Amino acid sequence: MISLVVGFPLVYSLWMSFADVNLLRTTGLALEISGLRIPFFRYVGVQNYARLLADPLYWDSFWRTAYFVGAFVVETTVVGLGMALVLQERFLGRPVMRSLLLIPWSLSRVVVGLLWIGLLDVEFGALNGLLYKAGLIDSYISFLKSGFSALNVLVSVYMWNQAPFATLLLLAGMQSIPTELYMAAEADGAGYWQRLRYVTLPALRGILFLVLVVSTVNGFLMLDLIYMLTMGGPANETTTISWLGFQTAFQFFKFGPGTAILYTLTVLCLILTVVYHKVVFRKLEAEEV
Amino acid sequence: MMPGAIKRRASRALVYTLLVGVVLWLVGPFIWLFVTSISYQRNLLARPLALIPPEITLDNYRMVLGMLRFHAEGQAAKILPSMLNSLVVAAAVTLVNLAVGTTAGYAYARFRVPLKAFSLFALLFTRMLPTVVLIPAYFLLFKALGLQNTLTGLVLAYCSFTLPFTVWIMKAYFETIPADLDKSALVDGCNRLQAYYRVVLPVSGPGLVAAGAFTFMLCWNEFIVAQILNTKLGMTTLPPVIAGMNAQINIDYSVIAASGFLAALPAVLLVLGFQRYLVQGLTAGSVKG
Numbered sequence: 001m002i003s004l005v006v007g008f009p010l011v012y013s014l015w016m017s018f019a020d021v022n023l024l025r026t027t028g029l030a031l032e033i034s035g036l037r038i039p040f041f042r043y044v045g046v047q048n049y050a051r052l053l054a055d056p057l058y059w060d061s062f063w064r065t066a067y068f069v070g071a072f073v074v075e076t077t078v079v080g081l082g083m084a085l086v087l088q089e090r091f092l093g094r095p096v097m098r099s100l101l102l103i104p105w106s107l108s109r110v111v112v113g114l115l116w117i118g119l120l121d122v123e124f125g126a127l128n129g130l131l132y133k134a135g136l137i138d139s140y141i142s143f144l145k146s147g148f149s150a151l152n153v154l155v156s157v158y159m160w161n162q163a164p165f166a167t168l169l170l171l172a173g174m175q176s177i178p179t180e181l182y183m184a185a186e187a188d189g190a191g192y193w194q195r196l197r198y199v200t201l202p203a204l205r206g207i208l209f210l211v212l213v214v215s216t217v218n219g220f221l222m223l224d225l226i227y228m229l230t231m232g233g234p235a236n237e238t239t240t241i242s243w244l245g246f247q248t249a250f251q252f253f254k255f256g257p258g259t260a261i262l263y264t265l266t267v268l269c270l271i272l273t274v275v276y277h278k279v280v281f282r283k284l285e286a287e288e289v
Numbered sequence: 290m291m292p293g294a295i296k297r298r299a300s301r302a303l304v305y306t307l308l309v310g311v312v313l314w315l316v317g318p319f320i321w322l323f324v325t326s327i328s329y330q331r332n333l334l335a336r337p338l339a340l341i342p343p344e345i346t347l348d349n350y351r352m353v354l355g356m357l358r359f360h361a362e363g364q365a366a367k368i369l370p371s372m373l374n375s376l377v378v379a380a381a382v383t384l385v386n387l388a389v390g391t392t393a394g395y396a397y398a399r400f401r402v403p404l405k406a407f408s409l410f411a412l413l414f415t416r417m418l419p420t421v422v423l424i425p426a427y428f429l430l431f432k433a434l435g436l437q438n439t440l441t442g443l444v445l446a447y448c449s450f451t452l453p454f455t456v457w458i459m460k461a462y463f464e465t466i467p468a469d470l471d472k473s474a475l476v477d478g479c480n481r482l483q484a485y486y487r488v489v490l491p492v493s494g495p496g497l498v499a500a501g502a503f504t505f506m507l508c509w510n511e512f513i514v515a516q517i518l519n520t521k522l523g524m525t526t527l528p529p530v531i532a533g534m535n536a537q538i539n540i541d542y543s544v545i546a547a548s549g550f551l552a553a554l555p556a557v558l559l560v561l562g563f564q565r566y567l568v569q570g571l572t573a574g575s576v577k578g
Binding site: 006012021039086091100103105106108110113114115119124126133160164165172217220227228246249255258259262265266272273276 | 304305307308311312314315316318319321322325330333334336337338340410413414415417418419420421422423424425426427428429430433449450453506509510511512513516517528531532535542545546549552553556557559560561564567568571572
């Protein structure tokens with residue numbers, strides 16, 4: 001059943017990426033089941049893909065996506081690990097802290113975008129307000145006005161939303177490290193950083209890899225925050241591949257080229273799935289031995 | 290002895306300083322959303338900005354809930370109905386997931402499913418797949434089926450991308466339950482189905498709660514699919530309505546913040562309420578967030 005619900009739309013979208021989809025002219029070849037009419041449109045071969053690969057806008061978005069994903073993965077891993085290391089320490093109210101981790105993660109990205117507008121806006125942003133009060137700036141900064149700064153804002157806001165989940169995974173991993181290892185390391189005179197380097201990090205290798213793969217995929221797919229914060233602008237400077245595909249398909253209603261763009265993304269995700277799958281199953285086999 | 294004690298005290302101080310930083314980072318933005326939602330816009334625009342609002346008002350909430358007339362009341366009047374839509378859709382999808390996804394998860398955990406390796410890979414792939422790539426297909430299919438702008442259509446679309454998560458989480462959960470439990474039930478005269486719902490399901494509470502809460506949260510927060518498939522105001526869920534208000538220049542941020550806070554609260558409360566199960570279930574199934 002699942003394969004039907006997901007499989008059919010997936011194949012139908014793939015077909016569209018090879019077709020000239022005109023939403024106003026749905027006559028011609030069609031699949032008809034008991035009065036239901038699913039149009040097939042005109043097959044145009046690889047034309048959509050060929051045009052795409054010749055389009056400089058696609059390649060601009062491609063490299064921008066590469067930067068976005070790279071920055072997002074690094075920020076998520078570093079901040080996620082940093083928070084996990086802080087929360088792993090012994091302190092009062094540790095259980096409460098773990099709940100707080102779930103707050104940014106449980107919010108709708110619409111709300112995430114909304115609340116960061118409240119912090120960064122050029123007229124009423126609280127961060128601007130704070131910097132102004134501290135005398136660090138003379139006038140409010142427009143964080144989303146320049147393309148590069150807007151792109152980095154998107155990375156950080158998405159990281160705010162996603163890093164807590166990485167922290168949760170890493171904390172779970174840290175708890176399964178036997179305390180004896182730390183005691184042995186301490187007996188050998190290892191300091192905090194040495195214990196981190198030689199005990200904690202090697203034990204977390206699997207989870208860190210998982211965090212890397214998952215945040216790479218999430219980075220490629222991010223769409224809703226772009227919608228809320230920049231709409232791909234200014235002047236396409238925050239247009240990633242997923243936004244370009246979304247825009248082409250649903251703002252200009254060019255389903256053919258739109259699905260072609262989104263399919264290039266799907267292929268990337270397929271490759272990442274293969275990598276992830278290999279590692280997960282290698283781990284399973286290792287456990288069975 | 291002395292330098293050791295000083296060093297220990299210094300490291301305690303460092304831990305608590307870092308903790309304060311982490312707490313501010315995680316919760317500060319969310320609290321600020323609440324503060325803006327009970328402030329007047331004019332106070333948010335004031336320079337220097339007062340972090341503790343000089344006046345507190347519930348007017349924003351009264352506007353959003355239709356108790357106070359204002360210029361964008363037509364749009365604000367859609368908040369409550371779309372909240373109800375969100376609730377209906379999320380609840381329906383959760384029920385389908387628990388019924389279908391759980392059973393499929395059990396099958397994966399216990400039986401030799403034909404093409405098991407391949408279908409597990411397919412499952413993993415659908416989890417990593419960009420959902421947007423399916424939307425053009427849904428768009429045309431739902432148009433043919435007359436499901437555009439209906440809650441049924443949205444439920445169908447959401448099931449297709451939440452089911453793989455549920456199956457994955459439940460599969461991981463059932464694998465932690467010893468297979469001997471089912472076997473002894475079989476010995477006692479139950480058939481497979483009875484063993485499943487009389488013996489295995491009752492001890493699967495935590496897994497069910499995790500899968501259910503996670504599914505509900507995903508649907509409650511979902512934006513892009515609802516935005517494209519259900520464009521008619523009044524037939525869509527809450528996130529598109531809030532995004533629509535945000536795109537309009539003549540609505541005060543404080544009013545949108547109030548609706549954003551109303552959208553955030555159920556998800557946050559749900560996740561905090563079930564956090565113990567969620568963290569367990571999600572780290573076991575290591576899901577993408």
